[in-house]
Amino acid sequence: MGEKEKKYKEWLVQRDKEIGFLCLVKLVCDDCGMRWVQNVRQTLPPCPECGSDEVFEYDTLQVG
Numbered sequence: 001m002g003e004k005e006k007k008y009k010e011w012l013v014q015r016d017k018e019i020g021f022l023c024l025v026k027l028v029c030d031d032c033g034m035r036w037v038q039n040v041r042q043t044l045p046p047c048p049e050c051g052s053d054e055v056f057e058y059d060t061l062q063v064g
Contacts, residue, residue, distance in 0.1 A: 021041070022040070025060050032052065
């Protein structure tokens, strides 16, 4: 398993431990420019393409 896959799996475990509603958000990676949609609670995931932590939310599609 590569480093980016390991970081992403660690984030999934962390997300499941967090309290709050799942929100469907649009995300963008500041390093590679990848855009994707993800369910998040509080912590944003690392980029699934390059593994960067420089990920930003730019739109919320659904709350709850």
